[in-house]
Amino acid sequence: MVTDPSSFAAEWCDAWNAHDLERVLDHFHDDVLFTSPVAAAILPETRGQVHGEDALRAYWSEGLRRIPDLHFTVEQVFAGVDTVVIQYRNQKGVSVSEVLIFDGDRVKSGHGTYPVGAENPAGA
Known part of the structure; x- marks a missing residue:
């Protein structure tokens, strides 16, 4: 479990805002599973499920290409048993x-969640 969820969230956000993909990926296991409706929109063949660090790199690289103004602001951080939820506002x-x-200390699975009814949640 991450020992300081708030520090983790701040580093995660800083890495994203720097568009430093390798720094973001350092937080994830090599065999990570990541799910997101944005992944389904950007890479339809994934059906929203991205398996492994290489596939996650490909997805997020394409996302950064399509969303050059990507920027996150952390609003709240929640912690549970082996779980951290980062609530943030995007660009x-x-x-x-x-x-x-x-x-x-690394993410085994991650799940991007968006407001119900949001059109094109990534802005891609």
């Missing part, structure tokens, strides 16, 4: 929650 002003399940 479009949409409130998003990232649900991160940890194995040790």
Whole structure:
């Protein structure tokens, strides 16, 4: 479990805002599973499920290419048993929650969640 969820969230956000993909990926296991409706929109063949660090790199690289003004502002951080939820506002002003399940100090699975009824949640 991450020992300081708030520090983790701040580092995660800083890495995203720097568009430093390798720094973001450092938080994730090599065999990570990540789910997101944005993944389904950007890479339809994934059906919203991205398996493994290489596939996650490909997805997020394409996302950064399509959303050059990507920027996050952390609003709230929640902690549970082996779980951190980062609620943030994206560059479009949409409130998003990232649900991160940890194995040790790295994310084993992550789930991007968006408001119900939001059109094109990524702005891609």
